[in-house]
Amino acid sequence: MHLVQRVAAVILTLGLSASLVGCGFHLKGKSVTSAPVQYSRMSITVPSNAENLEEKLALYLSSAGVQLSDAQDAYNLRVLEYTPHLLQLSGTLRQNVLRVTVTFRIEDAAGNPLTDERTIMATRSYQYDAATVNTDNLEEKHLKQVLIDDVAQQIARQISSNRLETISQPTQTNPQQ
Incomplete structure (x- = not known):
C-alpha cells in the first residue's frame, strides 16, 4: 500500500508540474534577453549617413531592457563607422550584392571606451533579368532596410548577452629597475 501511495504522489506531482509548464507559468527572475545591469541606461550616437539605424537600435535595445536616456551618467553606444556597399555584376542575369558594415563600441559618460571596437x-544578394524586370531600385531599397534591421538586431543581441570584450587596462611597469 505504501508503494502505491508513493507512485500516486509522484504521478500527481509530475502531472501538476507539467500543467504549470504547459500554461506558461515560470518563476520570476532575470530574463535571458535583458541587457546587463551596467548597460541598463544608454544613449545612441550614429554617423549622419546611417539612414534609420538609430531608430532600429532604439527599438531592439529597449526591447532588451535598455532604458534610452540622454542623461549625463548614461553609457553611450557609439557607431564609429557605417559603410553600405553595392556590388553589381552584369551578365544575362544581373546580380546585385548589398553589404552593410557597422563598427561600434560602448563608451562611458566621459567618452572613454569601455569595450573594444566590434x-x-x-x-x-538578389538577381534579375534586366530585359524583363525593372524593379531593381525597389528591391534594393527593401534589402537595405532588411540589412539595417539585421545589423541592429545583432548589436542588441551582443549587448544583451554581454558578449562584448571590455578594454583591458594597461599594466604599469617601473622603468627604473
Whole structure:
C-alpha cells in the first residue's frame, strides 16, 4: 500500500508540474534577453549617413531592457563607422550584392571606451533579368532596410548577452629597475 501511495504522489506531482509548464507559468527572475545591469541606461550616437539605424537600435535595445536616456551618467553606444556597399555584376542575369558594415563600441559618460571596437557585417544578394524586370531600385531599397534591421538586431543581441570584450587596462611597469 505504501508503494502505491508513493507512485500516486509522484504521478500527481509530475502531472501538476507539467500543467504549470504547459500554461506558461515560470518563476520570476532575470530574463535571458535583458541587457546587463551596467548597460541598463544608454544613449545612441550614429554617423549622419546611417539612414534609420538609430531608430532600429532604439527599438531592439529597449526591447532588451535598455532604458534610452540622454542623461549625463548614461553609457553611450557609439557607431564609429557605417559603410553600405553595392556590388553589381552584369551578365544575362544581373546580380546585385548589398553589404552593410557597422563598427561600434560602448563608451562611458566621459567618452572613454569601455569595450573594444566590434565590427558587424550583413550581406544580401538578389538577381534579375534586366530585359524583363525593372524593379531593381525597389528591391534594393527593401534589402537595405532588411540589412539595417539585421545589423541592429545583432548589436542588441551582443549587448544583451554581454558578449562584448571590455578594454583591458594597461599594466604599469617601473622603468627604473
